[in-house]
Amino acid sequence: KAGVTQTPRYLIKTRGQQVTLSCSPISGHRSVSWYQQTPGQGLQFLFEYFSETQRNKGNFPGRFSGRQFSNSRSEMNVSTLELGDSALYLCASSLAPGAGINEQFFGPGTRLTVL
Amino acid sequence: DAKTTQPNSMESNEEEPVHLPCNHSTISGTDYIHWYRQLPSQGPEYVIHGLTSNVNNRMASLAIAEDRKSSTLILHRATLRDAAVYYCILRDSGAGSYQLTFGKGTKLSVIP
Numbered sequence: 510k511a512g513v514t515q516t517p518r519y520l521i522k523t524r525g526q527q528v529t530l531s532c533s534p535i536s537g538h539r540s541v542s543w544y545q546q547t548p549g550q551g552l553q554f555l556f557e558y559f560s561e562t563q564r565n566k567g568n569f570p571g572r573f574s575g576r577q578f579s580n581s582r583s584e585m586n587v588s589t590l591e592l593g594d595s596a597l598y599l600c601a602s603s604l605a606p607g608a609g610i611n612e613q614f615f616g617p618g619t620r621l622t623v624l
Numbered sequence: 625d626a627k628t629t630q631p632n633s634m635e636s637n638e639e640e641p642v643h644l645p646c647n648h649s650t651i652s653g654t655d656y657i658h659w660y661r662q663l664p665s666q667g668p669e670y671v672i673h674g675l676t677s678n679v680n681n682r683m684a685s686l687a688i689a690e691d692r693k694s695s696t697l698i699l700h701r702a703t704l705r706d707a708a709v710y711y712c713i714l715r716d717s718g719a720g721s722y723q724l725t726f727g728k729g730t731k732l733s734v735i736p
Contacts, residue, residue, distance in 0.1 A: 513667075540722055552668070552711075552726035565721035599667045603722050612658075613722060615667030 511536065513602050513616035521622045527588040530619045534581050534602030540564075541583040542613065543575060546597040555598075558583055559605065587621075595623045628712045633731045636702045644697040644730055646712030656715045657688060657695050660724070661708040668711065668726075671697065675717075707734045 514533045522528050534541050543555040554567040558577035575585040581602075587594055597620050601613040629647040636642040648657065659671040672679055672686045674695070679686040685698040699706055711729040 542722055542724075544724075544726075551728055552724075554723045554725065557721055557723060565723050567723070601667070601722075601724075611722070612670035612673070613668075613724060615669065618667050 513600055513614050515598075515600050515616040515619050517619060518617065519620045519622075521624060522590050523624050524590055524592060526590050527586060528590060528621060529584055529586045530598055530600075530621070532583045532585075532600030532602075532616060534583070534600075535614055538602035538604055538614070539581050540603045540605055541577055541581065542601045542603075543583070543585050544599040544601065545569070546599060546618070547595075552599070555585065590623045592623050594621065596621060628714060628727055630710070630712055630727060630730045632728065633733065635733045635735060636699075637735050638704060639701050642699040642702045642706070642732065644699075644710050644712075644732065645694065646696070647694045648712070648714055649693045651692050651714055652716070654717045656717055657686065657692075658713045658715050658724075659684070659686065659697050660711045660713065660726075662711070662729075663705070663708045671710070673715075702732075702734045704734050704736060707732055 516531045540559045542557040544552050546552045556575050557565040561577045572588045577583045597618040599618045601615045603611045603613045656673050656675050658673040660668040661671050662668040672684050674686045687696045709729040709731050711726050
């Protein structure tokens with residue numbers, strides 16, 4: 510079974526631009542979560558989607574948004590990029606949200622650099 | 625989610641057992657204890673989880689204190705591939721979301 514895939518793997522943008530990152534979950538998984546990882550803040554939860562609906566959102570500004578499609582694939586968008594948005598963006602999938610015993614499977618991440 | 629406390633770093637010799645501690649004194653009755661690890665340049669990966677009883681799987685063992693206020697992840701024979709940051713996370717089994725709250729974790733170094 511293929512793992513979680515994220516595209517692109519690396520991205521360089523300049524301040525003020527916008528960016529869209531893509532995530533394909535493991536086949537059969539319907540829940541997708543996004544995380545941001547920086548050296549200073551560590552791993553922080555961005556948002557979670559299930560059945561095309563955002564179920565939970567972390568403490569990030571409105572410039573960060575996401576969506577999920579009917580095939581469970583998900584995209585996240587960051588508008589008006591700032592230098593501080595440089596980070597590794599990780600996508601994780603699981604069978605369904607809320608089950609405290611289910612594990613999440615993480616992708617390799619997209620490394621975003623904002624110049 | 626309730627908080628966990630882990631040492632910042634630990635070292636182990638290759639092929640020796642490693643005991644990674646985690647304190648979670650405010651754990652609630654419905655919190656599961658999850659462990660994830662993140663190898664260099666990779667996303668986190670699930671290691672093991674438990675509720676009350678000790679657990680074993682092919683990767684590791686999880687020993688949970690009787691009062692559940694602490695737990696220990698045990699790697700029986702550390703290999704160089706086990707060098708990673710290990711995260712101890714509490715997950716409420718009744719939560720409607722799969723949000724994982726990561727702390728700073730323990731960076732494990734394995735010495736050849």
